[in-house]
Amino acid sequence: xxxxxxxxxxxxxxxxxxxxxxxxxxxxxxxxxxxxxxxxxxxxxxxxxxxxxxxxxxxxxxxxxxxxxxxxxxxxxxxxxxxxxxxxxxxxxxxxxxxxxxxxxxxxxxxxxxxxxxxxxxxxxxxxxxxxxxxxxxxxxxxxxxxxxxxxxxxxxxxxxxxxxxxxxxxxxxxxxxxxxxxxxxxxxxxxxxxxxxxxxxxxxxxxxxxxxxxxxxxxxxxxxxxxxxxxxxxxxxxxxxxxxxxxxxxxxxxxxxxxxxxxxxxxxxxxxxxxxxxxxxxxxxxxxxxxxxxxxxxxxxxxxxxxxxxxxxxxxxxxxxxxxxxxxxxxxxxxxxxxxxxxxxxxxxxxxxxxxxxxxxxxxxxxxxxxxxxxxxxxxxxxxxxxxxxxxxxxxxxxxxxxxxxxxxxxxxxxxxxxxxxxxxxxxxxxxxxxxxxxxxxxxxxxxxxxxxxxxxxxxxxxxxxxxxxxxxxxxxxxxxxxxxxxxxxxxxxxxxxxxxxxxxxxxxxxxxxxxxxxxxxxxxxxxxxxxxxxxxxxxxxxxxxxxxxxxxxxxxxxxxxxxxxxxxxxxxxxxxxxxxxxxxxxxxxxxxxxxxxxxxxxxxxxxxxxxxxxxxxxxxxxx
Amino acid sequence: xxxxxxxxxxxxxxxxxxxxxxxxxxxxxxxxxxxxxxxxxxxxxxxxxxxxxxxxxxxxxxxxxxxxxxxxxxxxxxxxxxxxxxxxxxxxxxxxxxxxxxxxxxxxxxxxxxxxxxxxxxxxxxxxxxxxxxxxxxxxxxxxxxxxxxxxxxxxxxxxxxxxxxxxxxxxxxxxxxxxxxxxxxxxxxxxxxxxxxxxxxxxxxxxxxxxxxxxxxxxxxxxxxxxxxxxxxxxxxxxxxxxxxxxx
Numbered sequence: 052x053x054x055x056x057x058x059x060x061x062x063x064x065x066x067x068x069x070x071x072x073x074x075x076x077x078x079x080x081x082x083x084x085x086x087x088x089x090x091x092x093x094x095x096x097x098x099x100x101x102x103x104x105x106x107x108x109x110x111x112x113x114x115x116x117x118x119x120x121x122x123x124x125x126x127x128x129x130x131x132x133x134x135x136x137x138x139x140x141x142x143x144x145x146x147x148x149x150x151x152x153x154x155x156x157x158x159x160x161x162x163x164x165x166x167x168x169x170x171x172x173x174x175x176x177x178x179x180x181x182x183x184x185x186x187x188x189x190x191x192x193x194x195x196x197x198x199x200x201x202x203x204x205x206x207x208x209x210x211x212x213x214x215x216x217x218x219x220x221x222x223x224x225x226x227x228x229x230x231x232x233x234x235x236x237x238x239x240x241x242x243x244x245x246x247x248x249x250x251x252x253x254x255x256x257x258x259x260x261x262x263x264x265x266x267x268x269x270x271x272x273x274x275x276x277x278x279x280x281x282x283x284x285x286x287x288x289x290x291x292x293x294x295x296x297x298x299x300x301x302x303x304x305x306x307x308x309x310x311x312x313x314x315x316x317x318x319x320x321x322x323x324x325x326x327x328x329x330x331x332x333x334x335x336x337x338x339x340x341x342x343x344x345x346x347x348x349x350x351x352x353x354x355x356x357x358x359x360x361x362x363x364x365x366x367x368x369x370x371x372x373x374x375x376x377x378x379x380x381x382x383x384x385x386x387x388x389x390x391x392x393x394x395x396x397x398x399x400x401x402x403x404x405x406x407x408x409x410x411x412x413x414x415x416x417x418x419x420x421x422x423x424x425x426x427x428x429x430x431x432x433x434x435x436x437x438x439x440x441x442x443x444x445x446x447x448x449x450x451x452x453x454x455x456x457x458x459x460x461x462x463x464x465x466x467x468x469x470x471x472x473x474x475x476x477x478x479x480x481x482x483x484x485x486x487x488x489x490x491x492x493x494x495x496x497x498x499x500x501x502x503x504x505x506x507x508x509x510x511x512x513x514x515x516x517x518x519x520x521x522x523x524x525x526x527x528x529x530x531x532x533x534x535x536x537x538x539x540x541x542x543x544x545x546x547x548x549x550x551x552x553x554x555x556x557x558x559x560x561x562x563x564x565x566x567x568x569x570x571x572x573x574x575x576x577x578x579x580x581x582x583x584x585x586x587x588x589x590x591x592x593x594x595x596x597x598x599x600x601x602x603x604x605x606x607x608x609x610x611x612x613x614x615x616x617x618x619x620x621x622x623x624x625x626x627x628x629x630x631x632x633x634x635x636x637x638x639x640x641x642x643x644x645x646x647x648x649x650x651x652x653x654x655x656x657x658x659x660x661x662x663x664x665x666x667x668x669x670x671x672x673x674x675x676x
Numbered sequence: 677x678x679x680x681x682x683x684x685x686x687x688x689x690x691x692x693x694x695x696x697x698x699x700x701x702x703x704x705x706x707x708x709x710x711x712x713x714x715x716x717x718x719x720x721x722x723x724x725x726x727x728x729x730x731x732x733x734x735x736x737x738x739x740x741x742x743x744x745x746x747x748x749x750x751x752x753x754x755x756x757x758x759x760x761x762x763x764x765x766x767x768x769x770x771x772x773x774x775x776x777x778x779x780x781x782x783x784x785x786x787x788x789x790x791x792x793x794x795x796x797x798x799x800x801x802x803x804x805x806x807x808x809x810x811x812x813x814x815x816x817x818x819x820x821x822x823x824x825x826x827x828x829x830x831x832x833x834x835x836x837x838x839x840x841x842x843x844x845x846x847x848x849x850x851x852x853x854x855x856x857x858x859x860x861x862x863x864x865x866x867x868x869x870x871x872x873x874x875x876x877x878x879x880x881x882x883x884x885x886x887x888x889x890x891x892x893x894x895x896x897x898x899x900x901x902x903x904x905x906x907x908x909x910x911x912x913x914x915x916x917x918x919x920x921x922x923x924x925x
Contacts, residue, residue, distance in 0.1 A: 053805035060793040566789045569750055570803045570856070571778020573771050670742075670751045673789060 053567070054576060058583045061556070062591070068584070071552045071656075072592045074545040079596025079649045080603065082538050086641055087604045089531040091634020096527055099424045102171030104516045105137070105467025106475055107485050109492060112509035115398040116140070116445055116462035119499050119506070124466060126491045132470050132484050135168035137161075138463035140439050144395040146368065146432060149344055156368060157431045158395060160439030163326050169469030172433070173326045175420040176363065177382065180326075183319030187312050191305035193284055199384070200315075208314045209307075216287065218273060218280045222298050227274040229294050230267065237263035266293055328361035328435045330415040332387060337415065340388035360438050361417035362391060367429030371419055386416050393432065397444035410442055426523070436463075460504070466511075481515040489513045542652065549588065549656030553581060557660040564664050565672025578665035585657025589650035597646060600637075607633045697761055697896055698724040698864055700747055704755035705739065716742055718919030719756065724864070727894040729887075731910035732921070733901060740900045740916045741868050747898065748781050748866045749773045761863070778807055782857030786869035788849040790841040796852050797837040800824040803859040827855040831885060847878035854885060858895075865889070867899040871906065883909060 062068060111117045124136035140160035147153045167173040174180055186192055192200070192209065194216060200209045218226070240263045244256035266289050273280045282290070287301035307315065330337060334357035341356045342348065366372065369389075371382045394411045414434065421428055440446050445462040468488065474480040492513060496506050517524065557564070564577055603610065611633055614620045623633050700722040706715040716739035724730055734740040745751035747758055749765045758765040760780065765773060777783075782803075790799045798805075804820045805813060813820070828834055831851040841849055850870060857865055867886060871879030887909055889895040899910060907913045913924040 053802060055810055056798070056805060057791075057793070064793045562789070563791050566791060567802070567806070568774070569777065569783050569785075569789070571774050571776075571806050573774040575771075576774075576806070668751075670745050673785065 053572065054580045054583055057567075057580050058587050061580075061584055062587050065556060067552055067555065068588060071545075071549045071653075072588050072595070074548045075589060075592025075649055075653055076596040076599060078542040078545040079593050079645060080600040082535070082542060082645050083596065083600030083637065083642065084603050084607070085534055085538050086531075086645065087600070087637050088607070088634055089534055090638055090641060091636055093524075093527050093531055094636075095634055096424070097524065099422060100520045100524065101516050102174070103422050103424060103427060104519060105169040106470045106481055107468040107488060107513065107515055108519050109466040109468070109488070109511050109513050110519065111464045111511050113398075114142075114464075115508065116464040117506060117508060117511045118460035118462050119495055119504075120463040120466055121461070122495045122499075123492055126495060127466075127468060127488055130484070130487060130491075132474050132480075132487075134469040134471050135165060136466050136468045137165045137169045138436060139166075139465040139467050140436060140443065140445065141464050142395055142439070142443060144393050144432075147392045147394075148369065149389045149391065154368065154430070156365075156393075157427075158393065158439060159431060159433045160436040161433050162436040163328055163433075166467075167323070167326060169467045172420065172422070173323055175422040176323075176326065176418045177366075177421065178387075178418045179322040180319055181421070183315045183322065186307055187316035187319060189306055189312065191284070191302045192307050192311070193305060197305075204318060206311075206314050206318065208310045210311070216281050216283060216301070216304065218276075218282055218298070220278075222282075223274060223276075223280060226270050226290070226298070230270050230274060233263065233267040233270055233294070237267045240264075262289075263293075266290070328363065328417060330357065330359065330361045330387075330417055332415075336388065341390055344390060356390075356413075359390075359413045359415050360435060362393065362414035363418045363420050363433040364391075364416050365428040365431040365433075366419050366421045367425070368432055369416065369419060371421075382419070386419065389416055390414075391416055393434065395439065395442050397442065412438065412442055478515070478517060481517070485513055485515050542649075546652045546656040549585065549653055550659060553585065553657045553660035554663070556584075557581065557664045560664075561667060561672050561675040564667050565669045565675065568667070568669035569673065574665040577667075578661040581657050581661035581664050582654055585654045585661070586650060588657075589653025592653065593646040593649040596649065597642065604635050604637055607635050695726060696723045696759075697726045698722075698747060698898075699759040700743075700756065701759075702756035703743060703746055703753045703758070705742055705746065705751075705753050716919060717746075717753070720916070720919070720921045722747070722914065722921055724896065724898060726863075727890075727896055728912065729890040729895075729897045729899070729910045731899045731901060731907035731913045732916055733904060733907040733913055733924075734916035736902055738916045739919065740902075743916065743921075744866055744868055744898060744900045748783060748864075749777050750783075778803055779860055780863045782860070782862035782865045784850070784853050784857050784865065784867040784870045786872040788841070788846075788853045788873075790849060790852055790856075792841055795838050795840050796828065796833060796844070797821070797824055799841065799852055800828060800855045800859055802856055807860060824855065824859060827858055828852070831855055845878075846874050847881055850874065850878075850882050851885065854882075854889075858889075863896060865895055865897045867897060869901055870899065871903070872901075879906075 109123070120138045124138065127133055127136045140158075142158050142160075144156055144158040145153065146156045161172065163173070194211070197209050197211055200206045201211065237260065240256065240260040244253060244260045247253040247256045269286050270290070273282055273286075282298065282301075284301040284305060287298050287304075290298050291300060337357040337359075338353050341353055364386075366382075369381070369386055371379060371386075373379055391414045392411055393414060396410060420431075420433060437446075440461065440463070445464075447461040448459045450457055450459050470481065470484055474484060492511060496510060499506065567577060567580075568574075611621075611623055614622070700720060703717050703720040704715070705717040706713045720743055722730070722732075722743075732740045732743065742751065746753045749758075749760075749768075753766065760776060765776065768776070791802070794802070801820060801824050804816075804824070808816060808820075825834065825837065828837060831854065833848060833851055833855070836844060836848060836852075841852070844852065850873075854870075865886075870886065871882050874882060883906060886897065886899070890897055897910075899907075901907050914921045915924055916922075
């Protein structure tokens, strides 16, 4: 009884112990935040990797691929656990975007109408999916987009944007009043620019001066413009950011209303259910775009241009990326008018480079894909499976063998298999299904061999998505272990702090220990006081650390945004970490682990002082000054 | 129990006033002083009967406190034995000795030795808190608290229950210490210079309290003091001189 009583008293009355409490709290917070962010990051990676690949992947061991994939898919799709199987060709190519950029790329051939059944690729598309979702979530629809939606997609509910941006007389009045200020500011910015000596500084100040002058000019125009003066969205935003809210917020004005949001959401569902590689602009627009880049092209060639195939580009391939504020740059309709040529090199079934014709092909970009996995987004393009198969010479071909005509079977490089939802998230279930698919692949090849069509290449491998992505996932997992270890080391410091503070307390309390012993406390009882004291520090510290850590992790993106704004610190570069937001979820079992370790560590820190206290001779302790 | 182990004292005998409750024989104790060692106790014999009030007198440094600590199971002798109620303290495990200190002995020290973080009531309850488990204390709490309050009221401290030791005068602190020592109804009360840190007037009051305990409740007391006048209040006075105890007639 006295132990608990004294522990509680000491906890309340000994201020020095609060330092160790603070140390435990901060360590727990730190480890919680790091583990949560890293763990969340890993989870996001898993989700993204999983989203990109089939649940189970049959992969060719060789660049020339493997045949009879249609028979395999037909057999595999008979399995009750399997949703669908889709052939995918993966190869490398050379891309030339409108003669402006040439780059080596990874090329995926997707049968796009079916790919949605095995992976999440279609949900990475911008034009055919995500742009609709953003609008449906209330992102402002710019006036030009409103016009396009009405004209291209026939979404009549979408209000034309321009008239909405007309100034009210009150707004014009307030803009008139703001002009002298803005001019003074532009003047000051110009002077600052002239005074600057450092070239980089001068550059920055020049930009400021130009922006101020531009805005001052626009304000004058608007004030003089009369009743029909229109402030475009970007001008309104500039006015809002520079002068404060003297005009209606353009983002509010352009926010879609409920009917519009419902309309764009319906459009999202419509598009995602029929994803397409087909160029979607009216033919004359493609012709115009092509003619603008190739003014001397022959007319018959120009007429053929609208019939090119469509390509989906990873965002990095066309330089769509997020700036440090998290806004996308370079995304725009101009992408869909860029002629692109893609050159691929086929490998024959005999394993030789096939230099036959037809390996270069022109495409229009019809969409961009942002899978959020940087390795894919930075250098991958997606084209129709049948087109790529043809270009690589992997389609069924007629040939001659010993003077007899034979048909070489069509080949693919991979089959991606999607399983039913209930099996998707269990590694064990996926392994079990993989083990059912393996014999099917072997059986099909054996049967074909019996029919006189042996496949002499290396048999394809069958792996679950985790097995096929093990290299990347493993790297991230190791990184997490390393970081946890490092922070664990730092936490050892906290254990030493507890040790020192408790040692001090024991020395300070020596006489009290003598008193307690003289009244009949046993040595183990005295040790119990200090161990319990340590445990109490651990429990309270871990509890407070949990609360603090929970608060930080939950608001980490807000905190990060504030840090960026107030101090210019951007730790989480969306480009590098592949995700725009910092993961902010705590996993219960990790939390329990961390808290338990904190309590155990606190008890360990108190152990040596407790043993010293227990060993004290009561008479000597009583004499202690 | 008494039939199978004749060595242990039958319960009925405990109340026999002529029977010795505490018996020290040939107690020796020396202390290291640098390289040499000083023998403080050179074979002390003392027999204490139930209900007796014995004073041990001696100059400071004569070893009288050490003798008291050894008899009170706080310290260990280099030689000799201490028997409490027929059992040798020197043969007991440290846990058993702790239990004896808790239940059978009470200590009063010159410097009071109260715990600064606990209030008067909690300090008084300390021995009971140590005796009982958490659950046991909870279930007996009312009775134990009543006993502590009763003791404190006896000593005129009923208005001080929630005060901390630092808010009390020396005499009040010593009275709290006496209440704490009596909490578990000890068989023997050990007092080590109980008035040594107090002025004459307050010291007198404390002596009255101790004397009254002996006179009215028959409390067995061993008191150590350097003050001959105080020692005279006891039934029997022993003088510790050159490491040996001498009876004073």
